[in-house]
Amino acid sequence: MGPEISGLLLALGTFSVGFVSIGPNILAIIGTSMERGRGDGVRLALGVGTGSAVWAALTVAGLTALITAYAGLVIVLKIFGAAYLLWLAFKALRSAATPEIGLNPQSARGRNLFLQGVAIQLTNPKAALHWIAIVGLGLGQTAPLWVGVALIVIATVLSLTVHVSYALAFSTQPVIGFYRRSRRWIEGALGLFFTFAAYKIATYRN
Numbered sequence: 062m063g064p065e066i067s068g069l070l071l072a073l074g075t076f077s078v079g080f081v082s083i084g085p086n087i088l089a090i091i092g093t094s095m096e097r098g099r100g101d102g103v104r105l106a107l108g109v110g111t112g113s114a115v116w117a118a119l120t121v122a123g124l125t126a127l128i129t130a131y132a133g134l135v136i137v138l139k140i141f142g143a144a145y146l147l148w149l150a151f152k153a154l155r156s157a158a159t160p161e162i163g164l165n166p167q168s169a170r171g172r173n174l175f176l177q178g179v180a181i182q183l184t185n186p187k188a189a190l191h192w193i194a195i196v197g198l199g200l201g202q203t204a205p206l207w208v209g210v211a212l213i214v215i216a217t218v219l220s221l222t223v224h225v226s227y228a229l230a231f232s233t234q235p236v237i238g239f240y241r242r243s244r245r246w247i248e249g250a251l252g253l254f255f256t257f258a259a260y261k262i263a264t265y266r267n
Contacts, residue, residue, distance in 0.1 A: 065204060065208050068204070069208055069211060069212060071261055072195045072196070072212060073212070073215060073216065075191075075195050075258050076195050076216050077219060078254050080223045080224075080227075084185065084187055085181065085185055085187075086109045086112075086178075086181050086182050086188070089105060089109075089177075090105055090106050090178075090224060090227045091227060091231040093105050094227070094229075094231045094232040095232060099229055101174055102228030102229075102231070102232060103229070104178070105175070105178040106178065106228040107175055107221065107224070108174065108177060108178020108179040108180075109179070109181060109182045109220070110217070110220040110221035110222075110223075110225070111175075111178070111179050111182075111221075112178060112179045112182025112183045112185075112188070113182055113188070113217065113220035113221075114213070114216075114217040114220065115179070115182075115183060116183070116188050116189065116192045117192065117212065117216045118213055120189075120195075120196050121212060121213055122209075140263075141193060141194070143259040143263040144259075145190050145191075145193070145194045146194055146256075146258045146259035147255070147256065149255045150251075150252045150253075150254075150255035150256040150259065151252075153248045153249070153251040153252035153255060154248070154249065156244075157245045157246075157248035157249035158245075160245075194258075195212075195216075196212075
């Protein structure tokens, strides 16, 4: 497997595990689906997924240009990405060690839920930091254009699919109950993955 493919897969893996870590975007989708029904939840989820696509395009385009102009930025990006992933690992492992955390999502308000979903994602600082770490894994100074394009397209499809799946699934009580029972195992696995990803981004050479 070439370095471009391995870097792309690692970046997509890091992006994907973010769906399991419950943040304000997913909480909004869960709350809206529970309170207002699947249709409104799906509309909000489509907006969140679109917001992810915007973050992907902006981050890939901006950081690719900077990496091309300043080769030393790759090292800074690696350090930042590794530190951010270690912080996520710490939060996940701390959550796993906590016996019980309530799941009390708030429903989105208003009519235009799609635009609200876009706004929720674009104003989420975690999304920006997460994407910087993702691009640090997937792109390097010599990465071809197709790697960045593939990262944007695949991540967008994944984001739309998974966020809509949250809207559909969390309109049912059995799914909510399963998450509450399995939360500590999920958070523990996330902590281990983020630790591994931090190691890979710190030692990865492209």
